Every structure is written in C-alpha cells, then in structure tokens.
Amino acid sequence: MPEEDALLARVRKLLAKAEDPAVTEAEAEAYNTKAAELIARYGIDQAMLAARAEFADEVTSMRIDVENPYSRDKAQLVTCIAEPLRCRTVLARASQRVHWVTVFGFRSDLLRIELLFTSLLLQAGTQLGRASGGGTAQSVAAYRRSWLQGFALAVFHRLKGAEEKAVAEHDGGSGSAELVLRDRKAVVEAAYQEEFGALRMARRRRLTGSGFSDGRAAGERADLGTTGVTGKRGGLLNR
Template identity: 55%
Template sequence: MSDAILAKVRKLLAKAEDAACTPAESAAFTAKATELIARYGVDRALLAARDPATDPVGDRVVDVVAPYARDKVDLLASVADPLRCRCVRRRQGNGFAVHLFGFSSDLERVELLFTSLLVQAAHGLAGTPVPSGTHPGAYRRSWLAGFARVVGERLRAAEADAVAGATGPGAPSVALVLVDRSERVRQRLAEVYPELRTAAPRRLAGTGYSSGVAAGRRADLGGRPVAESSRRALPRR
C-alpha cells in the first residue's frame, strides 16, 4: 500500500478505535477507511494482472494469544476470507499461530483491519455488561462470534461494491482477475499444506450473540448495510 494511503487509513482507523468516539463517529471513520482499502485492493489486483511483480503471492504468520484466542482467530478468518486470503490455524502455547496466505496487498489489508477490529471489539465488550447469572466467558465468546459474523458480511459487501465501481466499458473483467487471484492463493496454500483438514464447527452456549451482532453492525465497515496487534487485550473470564 502506498505510504500516503497507508497513513490515511491508519489515521482513520486510529480515530475509529478511540474509546472517546461515539458509535456514529467510529462508524464514519471505519467506513471511510474500509472504502479506501477496498478500492485499493481492486486497483492493486488490476495492476498485478498487467505486471505480476507488483503484487506477488505470499504468506505471513500472525500470533494470536489469550484471552479468547480461538475467538480472535475466528475474527481474523472473518476478515481474511472476504479479502481473498486463506488462513491455517496452528496451536501455539495458550494461543495460535495463524498462517495467512494471499497476495501482498491483500495480506496488508487483512492485518490493518484485524488490528483495528480487535481494538473495537475490546471497547465493545468493555461497554457490554454480562447479564446476571450468565457465565462471563461463554457470554463473551458468543458476543465475539456475532461480531465476527457481521464484520465478515459487511466486508464482503464493501468488496462487492468496490468491484462494481471498477467495472466499466472496455475495462478488464475485475471478477475474472479476482477469481484467478483466489485460485493462485488456494494453490499456494495446498503446496504448503497438502493434507489440510477442516476444523469441526464450534458450538457456543453463551447468550451474547445478538449483542455481538449489533456491535458488528455499529462497526459499519462501509458498503451495503447488513450489518495495536493480535495481542490486544480483551476482557478476561
């Protein structure tokens, strides 16, 4: 990402993360940042279609630690998938090492948004009291599940809007370019993990899901309405 755009996106996300921001202000800052990131992703994909050296397929490892490491990983996956990256979760101590695969520009976008959303989730959980008689850990895990689901939906919508905005007469097929990129990422992952297994779906018993969904909607990641690192602390059990 160019230095100018990177600086602007970081500044917008920093404002969105500020606990002093109202939900509406945070939404506006995050929406603008995500709009810039989505447009940038399409622009870089089209540029790389003409000159592959500008945006190679790569990988990186993100350390995700307790508390709620599994839930943070699920949030990371909800960000990575709409941005055409793939991730493999590996147990590491009391957390995980998440191996991300994708094009360089997309990996950068994932890390930027994931970092910001962890901070926003921490603020959201801190401002959401656990109902009386409810297990705090179970409630927060289900809250994070709802938050991650809506974040993923909103990111997918924002990406679709960016693709639609880049399509015009005489323009290359953005959809075909992105399909090709996704296939190349899949091939790279298969080379590194030829016998990868899909994890079993989780079953969460907490009652915070709907509250997490509402928080995910307030994050307002741009596009159609549907709704400092991976070590950022979330409330403990």
C-alpha cells in the same frame, strides 16, 4: 507521495474523525463506512497494478500469533477478515488452544489483514468491556465467546460487501477486476492446497453464551480501516 500512500492517508484522516468523541454515532458510522470502502479500493488497485506488471505482488504466507484467553475466537476473527480478501487460513491448534494462524495470500492483501486484525481486536476489547455479561465466571466467559463470534461474523459480511462494491465500481460492467481477482484467488488456493490440502476442516463450534447479537451489533459499528497499529493487542481480551 505514491497514489496508494495518498489513499491510505485519506483513510487515516477519516478514521481520526470517526474516533473523535465529539462526533455523533451516525457521523462516526459514515466515516467508518467510507474508510472501509477506501481500504477495499486500495486492494483492487494493487491487484490491477500487479496484473499489469506495474507492481510486484506475490503469494506468500504470514503468521499471526493469538493468545489466551479466547484464542479460538481471536483466530476466528482472523479468518473472517482473511476470507473476504481472498486469503486462506490454517490454525495451529493444541486441544482447545490456538497458538497462531497462518494466512496464505498476496502480500498486499496480507498487509490489509494484519492491519485490520490488530485494530479490530483492540476495538473488540473496548466494546466488550462496555457490554453486560453473565453473573458468574462461567457465564461471563460464555457470553464473551458468543459475543466475539457475532462480532467476527459482522466484520466478515461488512468486508465482503465492501470488496464487492469496490469491484463493481471499478469495473462499471467490464468485468476486468472481477476476472483478475478470480485468478488471484485461484493462485492463493493452489498455494494453500499444495502445502495444506490434506488438512481436515475443524468441526463447527456450538456456543451457549447470549452475547451473539450484542457482538454482531458491535461488529457492524466497528472501524474497518484503522492503520494506527500499536504493539499491544486486545486490551480486555488479554485478561
């Protein structure tokens, strides 16, 4: 088995343990944290292999479809996963509806993004189903939107921290991985600017719901490395 496949196999085993209802919350968090670290290390390893021409990696794009309800919030989750992995996103919007997200990045990073988004969207649906919300349809929707914003922000910070830790551990002061990743980020940025450089940034949303803190706490507990992808996304979030 190639080394990268063996590493991802370790991730699957860790996450299977974390998902076992018999383990404590502290044990599950430890398993999930280790899985996130291994996923980050996988990304660094692939980047270094590509830099030495031992692995064929290239900048390309990937389309991730998002569905209503909460399509804008699902799109934000894609972006919060993509940015720490040095990728760029473009949202295909019509009024308040997002139809899909185009992600620019190296192929190995796009693989990680797709796996993480599918898993995290399912986790968000499960966690949100357990959370309390407002009493009316209007307040429930507002609560869920703000909850999802908090969830996505927590995921962003956790992935960013895992990536930074993986770089530091790989380099040990040499700075080699940091330089390689900086160059890869510049290549992605150039590809993005060539195709979408004229686009304007969307205005920041102002959400009124009270679910941000609950969503952020759920995002801090979320599994950041599940690779058991199913064909169904979102659960509660598709209703």
